[in-house]
Amino acid sequence: MNIPRNELLALGAGLACAAVLAFLPLVTEGFWLSLSVNIMLYAAICTAWALFSGPTHLVSLASAAFFGVGTYSVAIFIDVLPFPALILIAVAAGALLAMLVGLATLRLSGVYFVIFTLGLTELMGQIVTWVQTNFGGAIGLYVFTDLTEAHLYWLLLALTVIVFVTGWLINRSRLGLALRIIGNDEAVARHVGVDTARTRIILFAVSGAFIAVAGAIMAPRYSYITPDAAFSPMTSFFVVIMALLGGTRRLWGPLVGVVPFTLVMDFISGHFPNQTAVIVGIAFLAIVYVLPDGVTGQLESLFRRRRPAEQSLLTSTVEEGR
């Protein structure tokens, strides 16, 4: 594989950052560690979300559905299987759900997909509630493990690294090339022989599986799992807002949104617990109107405007396609 030098550097720098971050639980605990778990959680989910929604421009509003499926994969089988096996179940469940959604909607125009995902979280929640009340007895499930907050942090850090590496590999593969063509012009993609539906379904399955794993990792933290908590629409909302704030054109774009947003959200939900939804709603609108390409997109276009002469037509189209 012929890897450009700057990408290799970025990869090395990323891995070094991850290695440094891995020491965090050794120097801090309590409040800052649990805040770091939240940041890692959303870093993983938002990046996984942007893997699909970034290049395809199809906004998935159903992150919480995948998250909840992962959480329930753990909750249902925790007494009979070891934790690593449960992660594999979450992968399978998340990918399966994504493929079903994809098969129903991704062969058609994009708007059907968005609509389908709008109610998906609620649907999964209702189905789980229905199954539990009719066949399972109680509504909630207990998850007891000896995983500590530090373990969750490391698991989520590892997941984030895997998501990033997967995203990088996809970008370099034929699948990534196909995606960039679809994102730029779907008609062109079809003319050069890209199977647009298949490409999207595969990518959505990858993204869904990652989000399900994040849900599985978080299950031990809740310890008592109910459909309302696992399938909370707020999760989907936060994922979209953070990814948009950071920008989805680059793999690391969402990360730029996750860190400040999680910190600010923690402050807001601590000080104004009743106004949280309103404040977040206003923040969301502000981002859509003021920063349509996110912070990274905005910075990039500023940067480009300042040095227009250095950009040849060719490189700018390649950049745009990313």
Next chain:
Amino acid sequence: MLILLTGLLLGGTYTLIALGLTLQYGVARIMNLANGETLVAACFFTFWLYTGYGINPLVGLLVIGPGAFVINWLIYAWLMQPLVKRAKNRGMLEVDSILATFGLLFLFQGLMLQAFGGSYFNYEFLAQPFSIMGDSFGLNRVVAFVAAAVIAAALYVFLYHTDRGTAVRAVAVDPRAARLVAIDVRRTAAFAFALGGTITACAGTLLSTFYTFNTSMGVLFTMKALIIVIMGGVGDIRGAVLAALVLGLTETLVASLLDPGLTLAANYALFILVLLLRPQGIFGKRPA
């Protein structure tokens, strides 16, 4: 027979919700994910008027309808118009409007949650039995159905037998060509968006007379409306009416024969069927 009629009565209100959304999406080209919030807001406003001031919900329509029209006009002018101007093509507008109305959804939900809390509300209005063909139904349901039918019929007459209505349909077909025949597309789109909001709000008022509502149920109704609109074909009134009745019927069937907790699953099952069999709508033509 009981299930059939209950389903049809419910379908009447659903028709209105879907007509509101199809005006907003089909004409103004705004995919309004906050449509259900308009409905829920109307439910609460009706509740407040009825329990606080003893105003009959049907009279309340006269306040809520125009109120919703003004508010939705302002939403379009202030929030949607900038997106329309910014969009380079229809796809961009679709993504932008989906994101913006998704934000609005949470904003409205948060505001209502603050005002009313998360519990369920209902009130007693015309809660007397009314018998049709030997079975008895709540009089409120029958009245809501009749009112919905009247509003839908009025909308039909407006769209197909007035100049203003023809202009609205022209913009739905092709905004660029509409401009050529001296239709003010921007005003017409704003008008259609506001009218759509009004119709959805009326549906909310009617719904609240027989339905238990809470602040977070908006998404469910947006889903129902979207499924109906897709099933009927975007902008197709006949299709929307038929699809709404089918949805109301399926829901009632599932709720009474299986479990009321599965109504959303029933909606989705119907949605998947439509996507697999007729994504262009019941009366739609297959694109070439």
